[in-house]
Amino acid sequence: MSRVRLLVFNPVLSVLDYRVPPGVDVQLGNVVIAPLGPRQVLGIVWEPDRLDGTEVPESKLRPLLEVLPVPPIAEPLRRLIEWTADYYCAPLNSVARMMLGSMAALRGGGTTTEYRLSGLEPARLTPQRAAALDALQGEQASIRELAELASVSEGVLRGMVNAGILEPVTVDLDRAYPRAQPDHAQPELSEEQQAAADQFIAAVGAGKFQTFLLDGVTGSGKTECYFEAIAAAIRDRKQVLVMLPEIALTENFLRRFEARFGVPPVLWHSSLKQSERRRAWRAIVSGEAQVVVGARSALFMPFKRLGLIVVDEAHEVSFKQDDGVRYNARDVAVIRARFEAIPVILASATPALESLQLAEAGVYQKIDLPSRFGGATLPHIEVVDLRKDEPARQHWLAPSLVKALEDRLARGEQSLLFLNRRGYAPLTLCRHCGYRFQCPNCSAWLVEHRLSRRLACHHCGHASEVPEACPECHTPDCLVACGPGVERIADEVSSLFPEARIAIATSDTLNSPEKIADFVARAEGGAIDVIVGTQLVTKGYHFPELTLVGVIDADMGLEGGDLRAAERTYQQIAQVAGRAGRGVKPGEVLIQTRHPEAAVIAALAAGDRDAFYAAEAEARRDAGAPPFGRWAAIIVSSEDEAEARAAARQIGGARPDLPDVMILGPAPAPLSLLRGRYRYRLLINARRSAQLQDIIRQWLGALAFPQGVRVAVDIDPYSFV
Template identity: 75%
Template sequence: MNRVRLLIFNAALGPLDYRVPDGMIVRPGSVVIAPLGPRQVLGIVWEPERLPAESVPDAKLRPLLGLVPVPPLKPELMRLIEWTADYYCAPLASVARMVIASGGALRGPSTLTEYRLSGGLPERLTPQRQAAMEALEGEQATIRELAGIAGVSEGVLRGLVNQGVLEPVEVDCDRPYPRANPAFAPPELNPQQAEVAKRLAGAVRARQFQPFLLDGVTGSGKTETYFEAVAAALQAGRQVLVLLPEIALTEAFLKRFEGRFGAPPVLWHSSLKSTERRRAWRAIASGPRDGGAQVVVGARSALFLPYADLGLIVVDEAHEVSFKQDDGVRYNARDVAVMRARFESLPVVLASATPALESLAMAEQGVYERLVLDARFGGAQMPAIATVDLTKEKPPRQHWLAPPLVEALKDRLAKGEQSLLFLNRRGYAPLTLCRHCGHRFKCPNCSAWLVEHRLSARLACHHCGLETATPDTCPECGEGDCLVACGPGVERIADEVAEILPDARIAVVTSDTINSPEKAAEFIAMATSGAIDVIVGTQLVTKGFHFPELTLVGVIDADLGLEGGDLRAAERTYQQVAQVAGRAGRGAKPGEVLIQTRHPQAPVIAALAAGDRDAFYAAETEARRDAGAPPFGRWAAIIVSSEDDAEAREAANRIGATRPMLADVQILGPAPAPMALLRGRYRYRLLLNARRSAKVQEVIRQWLGALSHPQGVRVSVDIDPYSFV
C-alpha cells in the first residue's frame, strides 16, 4: 500500500490522501503522523472505499512522517465510529477523537518521575507549605498534578523537592494491573439469580451478539448476578466493559468487585490523572493475554476505547439520563453499547430496576431478551410506600417537612436507624431576592437564577458554573441585610432537620460534596459504620448505595420533576422516586417510604404509592403511542446559537423557512429555547417529530447541508434528545 486515506482529527478538513514512504507498513486502523501545512497532525488510516475524498494525483501526495506505536483500530471499532457519526449526525473526526482519548498513550513505552512526601520537614514551615503537606498526605503524582491537589503553585512544591520534603519516584507508565480471579469468591445465588446468571454466562461463552434487559427490583442482586457473566468472560481470557452513570457510584462498585474477584478493575473517567489515563488506555489496547486490562469500569466515554478482545458489555443503571451526552457528539451510551456489541458479536446486558420505556419496548418486540429478578435478595421485603398530601398535611411556614415525615424521622433516630431525604435540588435555595427592592440574582451568562450555596458562601449558576461571593448588600438598591432565600435546596432541608433533630448526625450528599471517588468512599464508610443518622441528597443518592440500617426514605417534593415541560417527565420522575425508595429496607429491618406531593392523584404518584410499575408503564406507553413519541415515533432537535441574539434568531428563521415538507416528519419551531441564554450564547430550537419509518438523519443532512451561516452561528443536531432546555 503506497497510498492511504487518512481521517484527520479536524472536522472541517475531511479525509486526506498521503503517500506511504518505503519501509513503512500501515493498514486500515493504523494511527499515523502526517504533515499538514507546516504542522504535524494525527490521523487514522481508513479504507478508501468507505471514505470518499477529493482525488489527488500520486505525484502531489506528501509522505507520512511516522507510525504511532499502538495497535491498529479493529475493523469493528471503525464500523462503530462510522455508525455513531451517521446516526447522531456528527462529524466522523469528532467521534474518532473519542477513541484516541489519551495523547500520552500514543508515545510508546516510557517511565516518568512522580513525587511523594518523604516524611521530612522543610527548614522553614510556612502556612502555605504546611497546608500543602497536609493535602498531599498519601498522594503520589507529578509536580503539576500535586500542585492541583494541594491548591498551590508548582514553585512551592519545587521548593519542597529541593529540601527533600518531596522525594522523586521513577514509575513505569505501563506497569501491569493486578489480575482478577474469576474463582476468587463465588457468591451463593438464589435459584432465580442462578438461572439468570447461567443464561448470561452461556451467552458470553457462545460469543454471539445478544442484548439482554436485566430487569430486577432494587436489592435483587443484579450486580452479583451479572458478575457471573464477567467471570465467564475472564475464564475465556476476554475483556469486559462495565458502564456506570456516576463517578460517585464507582467506589461502592469497586469494593463489591474486589470482594468477588480479588483485585480492582481498571478505571476510566474524567477525574483520572493524565498518567492514569495513559496507563489504562495502553492496557486496554494491549489486551488481557499480554498482561493488559481485563475488566474496565467507566463512564460513558469508556465505550469508545480500543479494546483488544472485548467479550461482554454491561450497562448498569441503564435507564440513567447521564448516559446521554448533551454536547459535542450527542450520543446515548446505552444505545451505542448495543451497537458495539452487535459489531463485535458479543452479549450486552442492560441492568435496571426501572428500565427505560424504549428498552421495555425492545423486549416486548423480542429484540432484547428480558431476564427478571422480581424478589429482593436474602428475603428482604420491598418497603411500604405512602403519600403525604401537602395540601392537607402542611409544613409550618418556611419549613418543608410535613408532620408525618417529621414524626417518622424522630422515630428512626430513637431506634438508631438511618433515614434518607431526597430533593433533586442542589444548594440552599434556588432563588435569592432583595426584600427591599425585589431584585433577583440572575446569572449574566444564562437564563437562570443564581443558586445560594451556604456551605461555600457562594451564589452559583448550575448551568455555566459561574460563582460569586454572596454579597452583604443588594447590588441594585444598596440595602444591607435584605437578602431572602426563596424555596428549598438540600442544604436548607439539612438545616431544618438539624433544627428538628439537634442530636442527629447529618450528611449532605450532592455532586458539590461528593465530587471524587475518595469523598464517595469516605461517605460510604461513614454511612455503613452508622456514623450518619440522616442523609439529605439529590439524585446522586437514588442508585447504587446499599445501607442495611437505612429504613426510612422521605421524598421532599415528588412534583418537582413533573415541572418544566420535559417530554419524559413522568417516566423520569417514576424512575428517580422508585430508585430512591429502593434504598429503604434493604437489610433485615422493614423499610418505609413517604412521598410528599400536592398531586397524590397524578398517575405517576398514584402508581408509585401502589407499587404498580406495570400500570404506570402501560399508561405511559399509551400516552407515548398517541403522541407519536419514542419508542413509537422519533424525535430530533436542531439547536441554533450565537453570542448575538439577532444573528441566532435570523439563522433559526432561515432554517425554519427552508424546512422540507414531508408527510412523515412534523417540524416545530423555531422558538427561543427554554434556556434562551446559555454560557453567553442565545439559543433557538426546532423539534422534529417523525414516524419510525422516516429517514430522519438523511432529511436533516440534506436540509442543513444546503445552508450556510455566519461564522458566529453554531447549528447542532441532537438525535433522540433527552434535554429540552
Template identity: 75%
Template structure:
C-alpha cells in the same frame, strides 16, 4: 499499499490521501503522524473505499511521517465510529477523537517521573507548603498534577523537592494491573439469580451478539448475577466493559468488585490523572486491562479482546451526552456489542420505556428478578398530601415525615431525605425592592449555597460571594431565600434532631471518587444518621440500616414540560425508594406531594409499575413519541441574539414539507441564554420509517451561516432546555 486515505483529527478538513513511504507498514486503523502544511498532525488510516473523497494523483501525495506505537483501531471499533457519526450526525473526526482520548498514551510506553512526600521533618513552612503537605498525604503524581491537587503553583512544589520534602520516583507507564480472579469469592445465588447467571454465562461462552435487559427490583442482586458473566469472560481470556452513569458510583462499585474478584477493576473517568489515563488506555489497547469500569466515554476505548459489556443503571439520563457528539451510551453500547459480536447486559430496576419496548418486540431478551435477595421486602410507600398536612411556616417537612424521622433516630436507624435541588435555595431576592439575583451568562437564577457562602449558576458555573447588601437598592440584611434546596433541608433536620449526624450528598460535596468512598464508608459503618441528597443517592448504594426514605417534593420532576417527565419522575422516586429496607429491617417511604391523583404518584403509591408503563406506552404511541416515533432537535446559538434569531429563521424557512415529519419552531429555547450564547430551537417529530438523518442532512448541509453561529443537531434528545 503505497497510498492510503487518512482521517485527520480535524472535523473541518475531512479525509486526506497520503503516500506510504517504502519500509513503513500501515493498515486500516493505524494511528499515524502526517504532514499538513507546515504542521504535523495525528491521523488514522481508514479502510479503502469507506471514506468519500477525490482521488489525488500519486505525484502530489505527501508521505506519512511515522506510525505511532499503539495497536491499530480494530475493525469493530471503526464500524462503531462510522455508525455513531452517521446516526448522531456528528463529524467522523470528532468520534475518532473520543477513541484516541489520551494523547500521552499514543506516544508509547516508558518510564515517567512522579513525586511523593518523603516524610522528612519540614521545619519552618510557608502557608502554601503547609497546605501542600496536608493535601498530598498518600498522593503520587507529576508535579503539575500534584499542584492541582494541592491548590498551589508548580514552583511551590519544585521548591519542596529542593528542600527534601518531595522525592522523585521513576514509574513504568505500562506496568500491568493485577488480574481479577473469577473464583475468588463466588457468591451464593438464589435459584432465580443462578438461572439468569447461567443464561448470561452461556452466551458469553458462545461469543455471540445478544442484548439482554436485566430487569430486577432494587436489592434483587443484579450485580451479583451479572458478575458470573464477568467471571466467564475473564476465564475465556476476554475483556469486560462496565458502564456506570455517575463517577460518584465508581468507588462503591470498585469496592464490591474487589470483594468478589480479589482486586479492583481498571477505572476510567474524567477525574483520573493524565498518567492514570495513559496507563489505562494502553493496557486496554494491549489487553492487560481485563475489566474496565467507567463513565460513558469508556465505550470508545480500543479494547484488544472485548467479550462482554454491562450497562448498569441503564435507564439513567447521564448516559446521554449533551454537548459535542450528542450520543446515548446505552444505545451505542448495544451497537458496539453488535459490531464486536458479544453479549451486552442492560441492568436496571426501572428500565427505559425504549428498552422495555425492544424486549417486547423480541429484539432484547428480558431477564426478570422480581424479588429482593435474602428475603428482604420491598418498602411500604405512603402518600403525604401537602394540601391537607402542611409543614410548619418556614419549614418543608410535614408532621408525618418529621415523626417518622424522630422514630428512626430513637431506634438508631438511618433515614434519607431526597430533594433533587442542590444548594440552599433556588432563588434569592431582596425583600425591599424585589431584586432577583440572575446569572449574567444564562437565563437562570443564581442558587444560594450557604455552605460555601456563594451564589452560583448551575448551568455555566458563574459564582459570586453572597453580598451583605442588595446590589440594586443598597439595603443591608434584606435578602430572602425562596424555596428549599438540600442545604436548607439539612438545616431543618438540625432543628428537628440537633444531635443527629447529617450528611449532605450532592455533586458539590461528592466531588471525587475518594470523597464518595469516604461517604459510603461512614454511612455503612453507622457514622451518619440522616442523609440529605439529590439524585446521586437514588442509585447504587446499599445501606442495611437505612429504613426510611422521605421524598421532600415528589412533584418537582413533573414540572417544566419535559416530554419524558412522568417516566423520569417514576424512575427517580422508585430508585430512591429502593434504598429503604435493603437489610433485615423493613423499609418505609413517604412521598410529599400536592398532586396525589397524578398517575405517576398513584402508581408509585400502589407499587403498580406495569400499569404505569402501560399507560405511558399508550400515551407515547398516540403522540408518535419514542419508541414509536423519532425526535430530533436543532439548536442554533450565537453571542449575538439577532444573529442567532436570523439563522434560526433561515433554517425554519427552508424546512422540508413531508407528510411523515412535523417540525416545530424555531422559538427561543427555554434556556434562551446559556454560557453567554443566545439559543433558538426547532423540534422535529418523525415516524420511525422517515429516514430522519437523511432528511436533516439534505435540509441543513446547503445552508451557510456566519462564523459566530453554531448549529447543533441532537438525535433522540433528552434535554429540552
C-alpha cells in the same frame, strides 16, 4: 499499500490522502502521524471507499511521517465509529477522537515523574504553600494535576520541589494490573439469580450478539448475576466492559468487585490522573486489562478481545451526552455488541420505556428478578398530601415525615431524605427592592450554597461571594433565600433533632473517590443518622440500617424541560425508594406531593409499575413520541443574540415540507443564554418511517452560517432546555 486515506483530527479537513514511504508496513486502522502544511496531524488509516475524499494524483501526495507503536484500530470499532457519526449527525473524526488516549499513551510506555509530599517540615510557610500542604495530603500526581488539586500556581509547587517539601517519584506507565480471579469468592445465588446467570454464561461462551434486559427490583441481586457472566469471560480470556452512569457509583462497585474477584477492576473516567489514563488505555489496547469499569467514554476504547458489555443502571439519563457528540451510550453499547458479535446486558430496576418495548417485540431478551435477595421485602410506600399534612411556614418536612424521622432516630436506624436540588436555596432575592441574583453568563438564577458561602450557577460554574448588601439598592441584611435545597433541608433536620448526625450527599460534597469512600464507610459503620441527598444517592448504595426514605418534593421532576418527565420522575423516586429496607428490617417510603392524583404518584403508591408504563406508552403512542416516533432537536447558538435569532429563522424558513415530519420552532430555548451564548431551538417530530438523519443533513447542508454561529443536532434528545 503505496497510498492511504486518513481520517485526520483536524477541525477543517477530516479526510486526506498520503503516500506510504518505501519499506513502511501500513495496515487499516493504524494510527499515524502525517504532515499538514508546516504542522503535523494525527490520523487513522481508513478504507478509501468508506471516506469521501478527492482523488489526488500520486505525484502530489506527501509521505507519512510515522506509524505509531499501538495495535491497529480493529474493524468492528471502525464500523461503530461510522455508525455513531451517521446516526447522531456528528463529524466522523469527532467520534473517532473519543477512542484515543493521550499522545504519550500512543507513543509508548516508559516512565514518568510524579510528585508527593516528602514529610519534610518547612522552615517557613507562605499562605499558598500552607494551602498546598493541606490539599495534597496523600496525593501523588504531576505538577500540573497537583496545582489543580491545591488551587495554587505550578510555580508555587516547583518552589516546594526545590525546597524538598515535594519529592519526585518515578512511575512505570506500563506496570501490570493484578489479575482478577474468577473463582475467588463464588456467591450463593437464589434460584432466580442462578437461572439468569446461567443464560449470561451460555451467551458469553457462544460468542454471539445478544441483548439481555435484566429487569430486577432494587435489592434483587442483579450485580451478582452479571458478575457470573464476567467470571465466565475472564475464564475464556475475554475482556469485559462495565459501564456506570456516575463516577460516584464507582467506589461502591469497586468494593463489591474486589470482594468477588480479589482485585479491583481497571478504571476509565475523566477524573483519572494522566498517568493512570495512559496506563489504562495501553492495558485495554494490549488486552491486559481484563475488566474495565467506566463512564460512557469507556464505550469507545479499542479493546483487543472484548467479550461482554454490561450497562448498569441502564435507564439513567447520564448515559446521554449533552454536548459534543450527543450520543446515548446505552444505545451505542448495543450497537458495539452487534459489531463485535458479543452479548450485552442492560441492567435496571426501572428500565427505559424504549428498552421495555424492544423486549416486548422480542428484540431484547428480558430476564426478570421480581424478588429481593435473602428474604428482604420491598418497602411500604405512603403518599403524604402536603395540602392536608402541611409543613410549618418556611419548613419543608410534613409532620408525618418528622414523626417518622423521630421514630427512626429513637430506634437507632438510618433515614434518607431526597431532594434533587443542590445548595441551600435555588433563588436569592432582596426583600427591599426585589432584586434577584442571576448568572451573568446564563439565563438562570444563582443558587445559594451556605456550606461554601457562595452563589453559584449550576450550568456554567460561575460563582461569587454572598454580598453583605443588595447590589441594586445597597440595603444591608436584606437578602432572602427562596425555596429549599438539600442544605436547607439538612438545616431543618438539625434544628428539629440537634443530636442527629447528618450527612449531605451531593456532587458538591462527594466530589472525589476519597470523599465517597469516607461517606460510605461512615454510613455503613452507623456514624450517620440522616442522609440528605440528591439523585447521587438514588442508586447503587446498600445501607442495611436505612429503613426510612422521605421524598421531599415528588412534583419537582414533572416541571421544566425534560421530554420524558413522567418516566424520569417514576424512575428516580422508585430508585430512591429502593434504598429503604434492604436488610432484615422493613423499610418505609413517604412521598410528599401536592398532586397525589397524578398518574406517576398513584402508580408509585400502588406499586404498579406495569400500569404506569402502559399508560405512559399509550400517551407516547398518541403523541408520536419515542419509541413509537422519532425526536430530534436543532440547537442554534451565538454570542450575538441577533445573529443567533437570524440563523434560527434561516433554518426555520428552509424547513422541508414532508408528510411524516413535523417541525416546531424556532423559539428561544428555555435556557436562552448558556455560557455566554444565546440559544434558539427547533424540535422535530417524525414517524419511524422517516429517514430523519438524511432529512436533517440535506436541510442544514444547503445553508451557510456566519462564523460565530454554532448549529448542533441532537438525535433522540432527553432535554429541551
